[in-house]
Amino acid sequence: MYRAHPKDGIAWVTGASSGIGRTVALELSRRGYKVAATARRAAELESLAAESQNIYSFPGDITDRAGMARLAGEIEDLHGQIVLAFLNAGVYFITERDRFSADVVWRTFEINVGGTVNCLDPVLVAMERRGKGQIALTSSLAGYGGIEGSAGYGSTKAALIYMAETLKLTYERAGLTIQIVNPGFVHTAMTAQNDFKMPFVMDADRAAKIICDGFEKGGFEITFPRRLAYLFKAVCLLPYPLYFARMRRWTERARR
Ligand SMILES: NC(=O)c1ccc[n+]([C@@H]2O[C@H](COP(=O)([O-])OP(=O)(O)OC[C@H]3O[C@@H](n4cnc5c(N)ncnc54)[C@H](OP(=O)(O)O)[C@@H]3O)[C@@H](O)[C@H]2O)c1
Numbered sequence: 001m002y003r004a005h006p007k008d009g010i011a012w013v014t015g016a017s018s019g020i021g022r023t024v025a026l027e028l029s030r031r032g033y034k035v036a037a038t039a040r041r042a043a044e045l046e047s048l049a050a051e052s053q054n055i056y057s058f059p060g061d062i063t064d065r066a067g068m069a070r071l072a073g074e075i076e077d078l079h080g081q082i083v084l085a086f087l088n089a090g091v092y093f094i095t096e097r098d099r100f101s102a103d104v105v106w107r108t109f110e111i112n113v114g115g116t117v118n119c120l121d122p123v124l125v126a127m128e129r130r131g132k133g134q135i136a137l138t139s140s141l142a143g144y145g146g147i148e149g150s151a152g153y154g155s156t157k158a159a160l161i162y163m164a165e166t167l168k169l170t171y172e173r174a175g176l177t178i179q180i181v182n183p184g185f186v187h188t189a190m191t192a193q194n195d196f197k198m199p200f201v202m203d204a205d206r207a208a209k210i211i212c213d214g215f216e217k218g219g220f221e222i223t224f225p226r227r228l229a230y231l232f233k234a235v236c237l238l239p240y241p242l243y244f245a246r247m248r249r250w251t252e253r254a255r256r
Contacts (some may be wrong), residue, residue: 002177004084004134004219006032006234013037014062014119015089017044021140023208024086029054031212034081036075036205038062038119039089045132062089072122081130084215085123085127087116088138088181090156094193105152109190112156116163124167128174136179136215136222137164141229143182145243148251168220181211182223187213196254200225 004011011028015021017039025035029052036058037045038155045057056079060071075082090112095096096104116137127133142150143157164180172179186207202225214222223229235246 001172001218002132002134002175003216004177006034007167008033008132009081009083010036010075010079011084011086012058012119012123013086013088015039015138016048017041018043019190020183020186020204020207020211021086021088022048022116023204024211025213026052027054027205028084028086030125033084034079036079038071044167062118063110065118068115068118069122070125072119076126080157082123082126083133085119085133086138086181086215087119087123087135088188088212089115090138090190092153092190092193096152100151105155108152108156109159112153113159113163116160120167124171124176127176128171131175133175134177134215134218135167136181136211138181138183139164141182141184141223141232144232145247147247164220177218178220179214179218180221181214182221182229182230183207184223186223197256199254200228 006240011033013021013025013035016025016037025037025048028035033054037048037055038058038060039045040061049055049057052092058071058075060067062068065241091108093104093108123135137160139160140157143153143161147154149173161180164178168178185201187203191198210224211222235243
């Protein structure tokens with residue numbers, strides 16, 4: 001199984017202007033990678049690039065399909081082949097907690113699923129041609145099973161888990177390593193919106209180390225914190241009446 005190495009080429013990180021993407025970009029540069037950093041806020045990417053001479057700013061909106069194909073080509077023209085793609089950019093709109101909104105659900109799908117697909121496409125083509133490459137998609141524990149108030153976000157994350165499973169089966173014969181990153185709660189701008197107690201919440205630097213260790217190990221799923229992940233996996237195996245009862249209890253406890 002192929003494991004990316006800094007001497008093989010550059011890493012591409014989306015969602016690198018803040019949170020998990022930013023800390024993973026820094027951790028990868030510490031581990032010797034050149035890193036191409038993408039997000040919409042160019043100023044944030046410039047300040048990230050100022051922290052390491054191995055990080056290069058490639059601003060862009062992942063919902064721009066042609067733009068992402070162009071950007072991936074530019075990264076390879078300027079810095080060599082992309083050997084590790086961490087497709088991590090994503091959004092959660094807190095308004096979906098209160099009521100279902102088609103606009104919010106579509107926008108969440110457009111970014112979390114559509115945007116990831118737009119980045120995947122050029123990277124898969126190039127890596128398949130070369131017969132090697134490593135791609136990790138950021139999903140979430142929220143993708144394991146239905147959580148109250150997460151109709152849009154949770155479904156996009158479930159879709160990404162399915163997509164990664166499918167891509168692994170489809171592309172492993174071509175020499176590609178496909179991974180899914182399923183974090184629990186991490187302190188970032190996204191979770192700063194939450195007004196409930198987040199179980200086992202972790203800081204973004206610690207999350208970045210776990211994710212980069214996972215890239216090096218190469219297993220399919222990189223999930224943390226383990227206790228929460230395995231507990232949630234077990235709950236998802238329960239018959240539906242028990243699953244819903246457990247999920248209601250968790251939601252009530254978090255609200256207290
Ligand atoms: N924090 C958690 O507890 C947690 C748990 C599970 C999963 N996750 C997932 O981890 C990933 C990173 O989230 P985070 O917690 O680090 O949140 P964050 O700090 O809000 O980071 C989100 C990143 O995505 C980028 N982004 C959003 N829309 C984009 C677009 N259209 N085009 C390009 N970039 C875009 C943002 O940059 P710009 O605004 O500059 O574009 C930002 O860099 C997300 O996929 C999230 O769902 C987070």
